[in-house]
Amino acid sequence: MLVSNLETAPGHRITAHLGIVQGSTVRAKHAGKDILAGLKNIVGGELKAYTDLMQEARAEAVERMTAEARAVGANAVLNVRFVTTSITMGAAEILAYGSAVTVEAEPV
Amino acid sequence: MNLHFWLETFNLWVVLVPLLLGYGVGRWLERRHYRSIREREQALRHVLALSTRYVPEGVVAGSAQLVTGGVVISSDYFKTFVAGFRKFFGGRFRGYETLLERARREALLRLKAQAEAAGSTLVIGVRFQSTTIAGSATPSVEIMAFGTALIGTRPPTPAA
Numbered sequence: 556m557l558v559s560n561l562e563t564a565p566g567h568r569i570t571a572h573l574g575i576v577q578g579s580t581v582r583a584k585h586a587g588k589d590i591l592a593g594l595k596n597i598v599g600g601e602l603k604a605y606t607d608l609m610q611e612a613r614a615e616a617v618e619r620m621t622a623e624a625r626a627v628g629a630n631a632v633l634n635v636r637f638v639t640t641s642i643t644m645g646a647a648e649i650l651a652y653g654s655a656v657t658v659e660a661e662p663v
Numbered sequence: 664m665n666l667h668f669w670l671e672t673f674n675l676w677v678v679l680v681p682l683l684l685g686y687g688v689g690r691w692l693e694r695r696h697y698r699s700i701r702e703r704e705q706a707l708r709h710v711l712a713l714s715t716r717y718v719p720e721g722v723v724a725g726s727a728q729l730v731t732g733g734v735v736i737s738s739d740y741f742k743t744f745v746a747g748f749r750k751f752f753g754g755r756f757r758g759y760e761t762l763l764e765r766a767r768r769e770a771l772l773r774l775k776a777q778a779e780a781a782g783s784t785l786v787i788g789v790r791f792q793s794t795t796i797a798g799s800a801t802p803s804v805e806i807m808a809f810g811t812a813l814i815g816t817r818p819p820t821p822a823a
Contacts, residue, residue: 558729559811561716561788565724566815592737596801597681598688599739599762600696601769605796606735609805613731635729637809639794647794660726 556621557631557658564631567658573627577652578619581642582612609647613637616651629655685740692739693761700768703776710775711820712786712810719787725815728781732773735796736766737803763804767791770808783812784819 557564584592584604592602616637624632635653642648718724738746742758749756770791778786789810796803 557727559727559788560729560790560809561727561811563717565718565727565811565813567726596737596803597684597740598692599685599737599742599801600689600692602735602737602803605803605805606733609733609735609807610731613733613807617729635809637792637807639792639805639807641794641796647796 556624556629558617558621558635558653559631559633560635560653562634564633564656564658566661567631568661569631569633569656569658571657573624573629573655573657575652576620576623576627576629576632576655577650578616578621578623579648579650580612580615580619581646581648582608582615583646584608609639609649612647612649613651616649620651620653624653624655627655629657631656631658681740682744683741685742685744689739689741693765696765696769700765700772703772704768707772707775707779709820710779710784710786712771712775712778712789714787714789716788718813719785719821721818722785722813722821723817724813727811727813728783729809730774730777730781730783730786730812731807731809732770732775732777733805733807734766734769734773735803735805736762736769738762738801740801743801763793763806766804766806767808770806774808774810778810778812781812781814783814783816785813785816785821786810787813 632653
């Protein structure tokens with residue numbers, strides 16, 4: 556599955572448009588890591604637990620989006636956008652959406 | 664020694680210890696982070712990231728792949744404390760500027776590292792996105808960079 560945030564698929568030609576597909580997830584970290592992050596707040600810097608949380612959530616959102624694209628018979632998702640909404644400290648919704656298309660490799 | 668005295672003393676330390684920790688350790692961490700950023704930026708100089716949405720003229724791409732880089736970064740207690748005064752008087756606040764700057768550079772570095780791992784030296788359509796993480800005592804922010812890594816490009820980069 557070719558996934559891109561461009562309107563075009565480099566090296567490929569779009570053969571059909573199949574509409575918008577999306578995937579989202581709401582994630583939270585367990586309380587222990589939340590407390591550790593609270594302590595890290597004193598000295599500042601990267602909150603690794605939250606970075607990981609966001610990365611995992613984003614991967615999951617993209618995974619669900621591509622699953623939906625496969626279900627409608629697409630082999631690429633273009634013009635992908637991300638939206639993040641933080642619900643409370645330690646919980647966030649991540650949404651990925653894009654246009655499902657079919658593409659074929661361009662002869663070089 | 665009455666109870667009141669101890670309460671007062673305790674309260675003072677509750678404010679002072681995080682302030683000193685935030686100032687000392689926070690500054691040290693920030694310097695170390697900047698050093699690490701500069702080193703990795705040198706090491707990843709061959710990966711070019713552009714914000715343009717089109718494949719540069721003269722480059723032929725075989726395929727493409729979405730790459731991302733993200734980081735959640737938090738202000739320290741000292742910076743947050745000083746920011747309280749700054750908000751009263753207004754003006755530029757360097758403490759938060761460096762915080763966001765290094766987060767953004769870190770996110771871009773992680774995006775480039777992901778592109779390199781996918782065998783790409785050219786990322787186009789790069790966008791930055793920030794989200795404030797709600798509810799904590801010191802503000803934290805998530806910075807995310809995403810773009811499209813071009814794979815199997817000839818020549819590898821427009822400059823090459």
